[in-house]
Structure formats: structure tokens, C-alpha cells
Amino acid sequence: xxxxxxxxxxxxxxxxxxxxxxxxxxxxxxxxxxxxxxxxxxxxxxxxxxxxxxxxxxxxxxxxxxxxxxxxxxxxxxxxxxxxxxxxxxxxxxxxxxxxxxxxxxxxxxxxxxxxxxxxxxxxxxxxxxxxxxxxxxxxxxxxxxxxxxxxxxxxxxxxxxxxxxxxxxxxxxxxxxxxxxxxxxxxxxxxxxxxxxxxxxxxxxxxxxxxxxxxxxxxxxxxxxxxxxxxxxxxxx
Numbered sequence: 001x002x003x004x005x006x007x008x009x010x011x012x013x014x015x016x017x018x019x020x021x022x023x024x025x026x027x028x029x030x031x032x033x034x035x036x037x038x039x040x041x042x043x044x045x046x047x048x049x050x051x052x053x054x055x056x057x058x059x060x061x062x063x064x065x066x067x068x069x070x071x072x073x074x075x076x077x078x079x080x081x082x083x084x085x086x087x088x089x090x091x092x093x094x095x096x097x098x099x100x101x102x103x104x105x106x107x108x109x110x111x112x113x114x115x116x117x118x119x120x121x122x123x124x125x126x127x128x129x130x131x132x133x134x135x136x137x138x139x140x141x142x143x144x145x146x147x148x149x150x151x152x153x154x155x156x157x158x159x160x161x162x163x164x165x166x167x168x169x170x171x172x173x174x175x176x177x178x179x180x181x182x183x184x185x186x187x188x189x190x191x192x193x194x195x196x197x198x199x200x201x202x203x204x205x206x207x208x209x210x211x212x213x214x215x216x217x218x219x220x221x222x223x224x225x226x227x228x229x230x231x232x233x234x235x236x237x238x
Contacts, residue, residue, distance in 0.1 A: 004030040004065045004081055004154035004187065006051070011060035013050035019058055020046040022211045028204075030154065031185040035202030035219075037195050038232055042208040044191045045087065048157045051189075052084045053077055064155065083153025083186075087160050089144040093133035097124050097143055100132055104147045113150040120176050121146050138169030142176070149180065155187040156180075162194055170194075174201065195233055199223065207232050 006028040014020035021043040028034045036044050049055035051062060053074040062070050069077050078084070092100050098114065101124075105113045118125035121142045127135060135143060141161055148156060158177070162170045174197060181188050192198050198205060199219040207215035207222065209232040215222060222228060 005063075006155055006187070006189075007061075007063040008047075008051070009061040009063075011047075011050060011062065012058040013046055013055050013060075014058060015046075015055060017056070017058075020055075020211050021050065021208075023060070024206075024208070024211075024213050025060075026204075026206050026213075026216055028155065028187055028189060031181070031187050032204065033181055033202045034187070034189045035198035035205045036189065036191045036208065037193075037198050037205065038208035038214070039234060040193075041210075042232070043211040044208055045159055046211075047208070048084065048159050048189065048191060051077075051157060052082060054084075078151065078153075081152075081154035083148035083151055083156045085144045085148050085156070085158050085161060087163060089140050091132040091140055091143050091147065094131065096129050096131055097135070098128040100143055101147055101150050105150045106152075113152070117146040117150050120149065120180055123172075136169075138165045138173065141165065142173060145173070145177070149186075153186060155189070157189050157191075159191045160193060161190075162192060162197065170197075177201075195229075 009025050010023045012019055012022050036047060038044055046055050050057050053072060057070060061068060064080060101114055101117055102110055123139060124142055124146055127139060161173060180186060190198055190201055202219060205219055205222050207228055214232045215228045
């Protein structure tokens with residue numbers, strides 16, 4: 001199996017012909033932790049949407065696992081190993097937790113993948129017979145992540161998974177994501193407004209400013225760059 005590196009080259013994209021993201025390039029090695037931060041409207045969600053084929057790719061190339069996926073449909077990218085959890089979560093509210101998970105699992109692997117999901121999120125096992133609409137916001141987010149995981153992705157794209165969650169649930173979810181990455185080798189791209197969480201999680205950080213790359217480097221390097229933190233993120237260096 002080829003190495004599941006994600007390589008984005010001079011990517012420009014948007015919606016309806018309007019360019020939101022302009023000539024952005026970065027590389028996410030297999031099994032690594034990558035963060036994307038920036039102000040609202042900077043192009044963070046559009047970056048993930050372009051990678052998944054959900055936004056219009058105006059120019060540039062996207063390679064995953066050594067394959068140019070720029071022209072692939074969404075389901076082909078998912079089959080190739082990209083897992084995506086949008087801000088909207090998109091769980092099936094009328095189905096139980098277990099039904100939500102089962103519908104994303106390949107035949108013959110249901111029990112194996114359910115056990116895996118429940119190991120990562122024990123809370124979901126406790127609520128496996130509850131309807132998706134009966135879950136709290138934090139539990140729905142756990143379900144959305146778990147549903148992406150049972151499809152056996154090699155790279156997980158998370159779009160603001162902590163939005164609206166209480167601090168305790170936020171910590172629980174991030175602990176599970178960190179454990180997942182360290183134990184399985186799944187790569188992860190985290191888009192998040194909680195900058196401190198991203199800097200603690202990621203080994204490489206991309207900062208977007210008005211759709212363009214403003215910084216790419218380590219969290220330590222970013223912490224030393226007060227101008228970027230202030231201008232592109234709205235945080236002054238402490």
C-alpha cells in the first residue's frame with residue numbers, strides 16, 4: 001500500500017467561480033498531526049472542502065497516496081482513505097448510534113469496526129441504542145468522528161470539531177483524537193478556532209489570512225511570531 005501522504009500544490013478554490021483560497025501549498029505526511037488556523041472567512045473550511053471534492057477546485061493539484069485526486073469524485077476520495085467530519089456533523093438523527101456507525105462499515109467488518117469505535121469513544125457504547133437526535137452536542141460530535149473512523153481512513157479531516165462544546169467534553173474529544181492518532185497511525189488535519197488546542201496538538205501548523213498562506217511551520221515557530229498571531233489570528237504573543 002502506498003504511503004498516504006497528502007500533497008497540496010498551488011491550490012486555489014471556492015464556490016460558484018468565486019475564489020476563496022488562493023495558491024496554497026502544503027504537505028501532510030502519513031500519520032502526522034497538522035493544524036490549520038486563521039480568522040473566520042480565511043479559507044480554512046474551503047481548504048478541507050477542496051481536498052474532499054466538496055468545493056470547486058479552480059487550479060492546482062491534490063495528491064493523496066501518490067495519486068492525483070484533483071478530478072476524483074467525493075466517494076472515490078473517501079474510498080481512497082480520506083475521512084471527513086464537517087462542522088455540521090451530518091449524523092442521522094432518526095437512527096440509533098449503532099445504526100449510524102453500521103451504515104458506514106463495509107460488509108463483513110461490522111463487529112470489528114464497532115468494537116474499534118467503542119474503544120475510542122466508550123460513551124457511544126453506553127448510548128448505542130439512543131437515537132442520534134437524543135444525544136448531546138458533544139456526543140453527536142463523537143458520533144460524527146467515530147462514523148468517519150469506522151470507514152478505515154488513512155487521513156482524517158476535522159472541521160472545527162470542538163465548536164459549541166463544554167470544556168470537559170472538548171477535552172474528552174481531543175484526548176480520544178490524540179489517542180487515535182498515536183495508536184493507529186491515522187494522519188489528522190485539524191481546523192479549529194481554539195488556537196491553543198491546535199498548537200498543543202499539531203506538529204505542523206498552517207495559518208491562512210484572507211485565503212492565502214500566511215505561515216507554515218512548527219507550533220514553536222508560530223509562538224515566536226507575534227505579528228502573525230496578532231494579524232492573522234487575533235492573538236498577541238504572550
